[in-house]
Amino acid sequence: MVDIDALLADALAQIDAAADLATLEEVRIATVGRSAPLPLALRDVGTLPPEERGEAGKNLNIARQQLEVRLAEREAELESAALADKLANDRIDVTLPGRAMPHGGLHVLTQTRREIEQIFLDMGYAIAEGPEVETEFNNFTALNIPEDHPAKADSDTLWVSDGVLLRTHTSPVQVRAMQSQEPPVAIICPGRVYRRDTQDATHSPIFHQVEGLLIDEGVTLAHLKGTLDHLTKRLFGADREIRLRSGFFPFTEPSIEVDVSWGDGWMEILGAGMVDPNVLEHVGYDSEKYTGFAFGVGIERVAMLRHGIPDIRMLYDNDVRFLAQFPA
């Protein structure tokens, strides 16, 4: 007969020594598994003399139960230790400073366009848009630009097909707006325009303009001047002055070039004028009854002047070191 006390003591010592759940599983197999000494002894009880069987069976069963209890206790201990360990290791310190996420922003040209839009929205204007692929009629003819005007040449205009082109300015949106509604008209038309230019510090074959148009009874040059004065003061500062010089555009009469005060001098900022009666007649407006003004301003030019950007190409390079200098 085996020494139950010695077996039990040895098995209990092994259970207590198991430092993790995997080891404990091995100890379980070695102590109460099918081929462990104690279960084997229990199986062999039937081979003992009959008078010894009862006592031996009873003691072996008690020992086995003790092992099962101790195994369960040890398992619970190791499980809660493992959980405590996991909690300690996985703990996050929510008081640590956060890691800033890099985030994008609006491009300086978009910011400038939106500012110009807001200035006119505040005055009750609506925003109108037109297609970048335009007809020759809307881009030139309806705007009183003569058939032989140099701007129409292949060297200046990107033609798509006969009578169809990439618009060279946002002025054709004037034509579309007037064709689709009766006066009064108060719109601005922001958008992309195309010219057959090579790129340098001040030129780009693709750039952006905002066209403005106000048509009603009794609109005068004084309204134009007041509107542009307001625009420049909001864009460049309340201390700015504007100066009107005589200019020429086929679609305005008179035409003016507008300068804004800049240090000791002046900077040319946009073109404008009173809408030529021929343009009004082209869209079926009564030019005896209605007058109006129009202007066109380059968004790149405004952004470059406001921020002292020396080269237009910086606006298109998308170098983050440049863009990040204009947080929205």
Ligand code: DAH
């Ligand atoms: N369309 C002109 C250009 O692209 C800009 C312009 C000038 C627009 C005078 C106007 C205007 O409406 O009245 O250069």
